[in-house]
Amino acid sequence: MSDDPRIDTSVAHPARRYDYLLGGKDNFEADRRSAAEIVKRHPTARLSAQENRFFMHRAVRYMARRGIRQFLDIGTGIPTSPNTHEIAQEIEPAARIVYVDNDPLVLVHARALLTGTEQGRTTYIEADLRDPAKILADSEVRDTLDLTEPVGLLLIAVLHFIRDDDDPAAILGTLIDALPAGSVVAASHATPEYMPAEQVATLRAVMERQWRDRTGTELRELFTRPDLRLLGPGIQSVARWWPDEAPQPRPAVESVASNGVMAEIRRT
Numbered sequence: 648m649s650d651d652p653r654i655d656t657s658v659a660h661p662a663r664r665y666d667y668l669l670g671g672k673d674n675f676e677a678d679r680r681s682a683a684e685i686v687k688r689h690p691t692a693r694l695s696a697q698e699n700r701f702f703m704h705r706a707v708r709y710m711a712r713r714g715i716r717q718f719l720d721i722g723t724g725i726p727t728s729p730n731t732h733e734i735a736q737e738i739e740p741a742a743r744i745v746y747v748d749n750d751p752l753v754l755v756h757a758r759a760l761l762t763g764t765e766q767g768r769t770t771y772i773e774a775d776l777r778d779p780a781k782i783l784a785d786s787e788v789r790d791t792l793d794l795t796e797p798v799g800l801l802l803i804a805v806l807h808f809i810r811d812d813d814d815p816a817a818i819l820g821t822l823i824d825a826l827p828a829g830s831v832v833a834a835s836h837a838t839p840e841y842m843p844a845e846q847v848a849t850l851r852a853v854m855e856r857q858w859r860d861r862t863g864t865e866l867r868e869l870f871t872r873p874d875l876r877l878l879g880p881g882i883q884s885v886a887r888w889w890p891d892e893a894p895q896p897r898p899a900v901e902s903v904a905s906n907g908v909m910a911e912i913r914r915t
């Protein structure tokens with residue numbers, strides 16, 4: 648464990664709670680209590696977390712097979728194998744990955760776990776998605792990624808921690824503007840649309856202040872830009888995204904309550 652005074656184990660944190668839902672061990676009593684409150688209201692929350700990971704696996708595989716050799720994974724979470732670099736470097740050992748998270752505990756584990764191939768490079772920075780310009784200007788990002796070549800941008804299960812007053816469209820815009828044509832953005836996002844309204848209300852009540860689920864329509868709005876072309880089925884439950892490549896059987900969309908989106912960046 649770390650002596651970092653910023654790591655407050657008495658309050659639930661998204662990364663540690665998610666780790667617990669995924670069956671990990673890097674979490675504390677407050678995280679487990681918060682996860683239990685969520686499971687009470689959304690009994691398939693563990694499945695939902697797992698399905699987000701599976702969607703991320705398919706997205707990274709798609710990007711790597713398409714020839715993308717560098718990845719910016721923001722809202723990485725506590726490492727859970729296979730991580731982005733393991734999937735990408737299995738297809739392309741020289742793939743380079745920058746992980747970004749704002750939870751100091753992720754940094755503790757990232758140092759120990761995020762080791763890449765000899766040919767590739769895997770690195771981690773502690774930074775906040777709400778300040779995308781700072782992420783893009785970071786020397787580690789600049790040293791690892793060549794922003795004149797296509798990048799795979801991953802925003803998996805993180806945008807719902809960005810409130811409307813933090814302007815998610817502007818955040819996304821800053822990141823997209825910095826990436827060249829041929830780059831691909833993948834995101835997954837908690838949605839209220841597959842749940843009864845009472846369930847949504849009780850779930851929102853137990854999440855932290857910054858939680859903001861968004862419907863598929865709201866997610867589509869974020870991804871509606873002239874330089875983005877939606878890929879695959881567009882905005883769709885992660886349970887239904889390229890189902891043939893996903894572990895079987897596929898769960899019901901109601902159990903997962905999360906939408907996925909992938910879009911290619913085009914420049915004219």
Ligand SMILES: C[S@@+](CC[C@H](N)C(=O)[O-])C[C@H]1O[C@@H](n2cnc3c(N)ncnc32)[C@H](O)[C@@H]1O
Pocket residue numbers: 661662663665699700703721722723724725747748749750753774775776777802803804805808
């Ligand atoms: C639900 S986890 C998802 C982890 C991983 N992307 C996945 O899908 O398995 C959300 C992660 O986003 C991180 N996060 C939340 N808000 C963030 C922000 N503003 N900037 C950077 N990371 C953030 C949390 O610390 C947590 O690790």
